[in-house]
Amino acid sequence: MTKTTAFDWRPFLLKWSGEWADAQPEDETRDEDDEAARRARWLGFPPAPEERIAAMEERIGRRMPPSYREFLKVSDGWRHAGGFVWLLAGTEGARWHNNESELADLFEEYLDEDAGPEERVEADIWRRGLQLDVESDVTHVLMDPEDVDEAGEWAVYTWASWRAEPPERHADFREFMREMYREFHSLRANGSEKEPEFVNDTTQDLDALVAEARLEALRGGWEGALKTLEEPKDFGRPRAAALDDQIRHLLGQTVAVRFEGLVTDRRYASELLPPLVAEHAKHSYRDDATLMFDLRGADKDVVALAHATLDQVRNGTYRYTAAGPFGEAVERARELARWGDTDGAWRTLVDALPRWEPLGPDHLVPLGWVADPLLGPLLTPERGRELLSVPRGGQPGEAQEPAAGLDPGGLAWLAEPDPSNSRASYRFVLVEGAEPQEVPTRLADGDSAVLDEPLSLWEARRRSRDGRQEFSSFDDRALMAVGRAGTGWSFAFDDDPAPFDRRRFVSPAAAASGGTRAVVVWSGLREWRGEPFFHLSVARDGAEQYAFTYADGEVRSHGEIPRPLDPGRFFGDPEDITAVERSLLEALTGEFGACLPRHAIENGRLHTFTTRSWTRPPQDGETYAVIHVM
Known part of the structure; x- marks a missing residue:
């Protein structure tokens, strides 16, 4: 059997009593027992001789746990255990609770049918616990004879209805009393102005630690x-x-x-x-x-x-x-x-x-x-x-290794699930040599070219829909976040685009490329609302240089596509179409050297704006729906 380290109760209890006495206002009205305790600087009682402890154990029918037994040899009971137990039982006051408070019934009402032993403790303690509180502010103190460690110590449970918390477990009586001593200190540390200044050896040592x-x-x-x-x-x-x-x-x-x-x-x-x-x-x-x-x-x-x-x-x-x-x-x-x-x-x-x-x-x-x-x-x-970990405020210290960046660089991270696992489709525009605030003027007209305040994409979408009264199936104006896409590039990004329709789609690459180069990507290779698709178009100085679109199981392209981006390298196996997304994005990173900032897009706040429509106007004979919200 494991033996616990011996604890000298008397110095501990004397220190507690002296600090309690010093904390009492001189002119406060106290009952006779408390006044005697203040004058004697002792919250306890005379020691309990072995015969009295043995008589108690015979009455209770169990040998008391070691820490409580040793406590009784120093003081047969205790006053003011913490702030809410005014009298703690000695050999005469301890008794089996036997659900006297009917709290076992109350706690059992909240148990599920499949509640395990640990969950049943809160209810069972009221039937089998040894009650130690004699006078208190509706605060119960029970020792559990079934919750025993290798040293024979019983766990102590405390509970007060006004705290609206489950019973608190203490490993043994010694730990319970230490906690009550801490509670006494905590309450006095924030006492009223009428009380004496609470300063003693303990508080000074603790403040030195602070x-x-x-x-x-x-x-x-x-x-x-x-x-x-x-x-x-x-x-x-x-x-x-x-x-x-x-x-x-x-x-x-x-x-x-x-x-x-x-x-x-x-x-x-x-x-x-x-x-x-x-x-x-x-x-x-x-x-x-x-x-x-x-x-x-x-x-x-x-x-x-x-x-x-x-x-x-x-x-x-x-x-x-x-x-x-x-x-x-x-x-x-x-x-x-x-x-x-x-x-x-x-x-x-x-x-x-x-x-x-x-x-x-x-x-x-x-x-x-x-x-x-x-x-x-x-x-x-x-x-x-x-x-x-960084030394600061004029204090010396060694600098720590910096934490790893949150942005992986490149574009390939778009092939990974987003935090909500909802990004099945996305589209973005890269513009070379332009500042982010210039991007809207290339992709939008009039008031739409003005950047909104930085918001998360979710917040920006919600605000853009507030007050909007008309929605058209032919009008695909994208709400896009803007920022820097690495060295020499800026981006506009949409993480929740409308459904892709190759027949009506118009790439904004040419319009965005005036005096520079622009890249447009629209990916739906993980799209669950329809067939997978992928579009790439690249333009320079207002004219599209090359483009390809994979949709409906086939690739359509025009222009001289660089070999690293040749769609024939990626769309050979129709059974493994989603696996090509990462390879495509890695190839785009290698070709253009641009990147998209993952942490800012998924967790940060960016400026947003609304683009021109990504679809052409309807032609004669084409039907479309316009929804008006009143």
């Missing part, structure tokens, strides 16, 4: 900082949770991240409010009560800033700014991101981070940028770890 973790985090040692913060955070030390939250938010662990104690501080609000309200906006719709709960204690200026930032985040107009060289890098990164170079934008931010200046001593890392509609999509958990 200071150590802060410096460790700024040096890039975020993993060690998280570990160092665990104990101060459990004890509720001010700043510990807010420092921990800053690290975890960049790791994608955003649940219950509140930056408590810092987000309401004017010094830090401009950096910590944006990620807080962005996460709130993501999971709520116009119900801001939970946000105001997170901002309790904030002054009116911080609350006003929170509401203004929330409106900007919801409207997509929030723009992150920062001071100094890092702020200048933010502007450069935004410019790169809005044209699709998300890898370049990320490197710009990371390279500038050593020159970043914190807003105050508890500011560990820039965070406001994650709410920026252009910069936020740059973040992944891997990139978050990279950012946290």
Whole structure:
């Protein structure tokens, strides 16, 4: 049998009692027992002799677990175990619960028919548990004689209905008491102004750990900082949770991240409010009560800033700014991101981070940028770890290896499934030697040639349909995102095109190629709505040079097609038609040297515009449908 390490209860209980006594206001009215405990600096009772413990075990019918037995030898019961158990049982008060509260019946109502042993614990504990709470704020403490480890220790379960959480398990009585000690500290750490200042050897040691973790985090040692913060955070030390939250938010662990104690501080609000309200906006719709709960204690200026930032985040107009060289890098990164170079934008931010200046001593890392509609999509958990590993804020440290870029380069990634596995067809235009903002003038007329604000393709499609009242089967105007397609090229991309009709299709390559070269690709080799197809056309100076279209099982082409792009190399086996997509895209990359930015197209926000129709007007005798939406 494995033996547990001996635990000296008396020093632990004496320290707890002394800290509790010092935390009591002198002029507070207390009952006689509590006042005696304060004066004696002892929350316990006289030790229980072996005979009394043995008598208890005979009454209960079981030998007590080792840690509880040793506790009784030091104190036969305990007052104020945490904040909600006012009296904990000794040898006289412990008793079998026997579903006295009828909570077993309540928990059983929520069990499925196929519930396993682990799920049944929540119900069964109320029938077989040994009850230790004597006086409490509707808080139950039960030891489970069936949940026993190799050392003979019984697990302890605590539950309070007002917490709306399942029973909490503690490995043994010693761990339960340690948790109650931490709970006492956590509650006192955020006490009212009427209470004495809560400072003692324990709090000073914990605050020293917080200071150590802060410096460790700024040096890039975020993993060690998280570990160092665990104990101060459990004890509720001010700043510990807010420092921990800053690290975890960049790791994608955003649940219950509140930056408590810092987000309401004017010094830090401009950096910590944006990620807080962005996460709130993501999971709520116009119900801001939970946000105001997170901002309790904030002054009116911080609350006003929170509401203004929330409106900007919801409207997509929030723009992150920062001071100094890092702020200048933010502007450069935004410019790169809005044209699709998300890898370049990320490197710009990371390279500038050593020159970043914190807003105050508890500011560990820039965070406001994650709410920026252009910069936020740059973040992944891997990139978050990279950012946290960079020494910053004037602290020394070794630079880490950069994270791998998210864009694979080239065009072949289009042959892979997209995140929603819905991209069966797509089309794009490449224009050589043109800036992205020039592309719309080559593919659209009038107001349609004006770029819309950066949006995800899904958001852009939804907005383009809002208020639209007429839809024509002959009118195929494409909503396309624009950006840079590597060195010397710009692109326009549509990830949800209309059905392809070779008889009516008109390539925009010639119109896009004035004074330069343009490439048009429309692929539906994985199309589930009809037969697979693929089109390529290349034009220079307003005239189409060559093109081919694979549809209905055959290839039609004209012009002198370069050998690497010869359709005969790809469409020889009709049984394996979808396998040629990657080969075609790789050949196009080799021929033109252009690429499309995968991360920006699938996860980022890009400028969009609406092209001219990709189909010719109807001819005499051709019918088509026009749908009017009232």
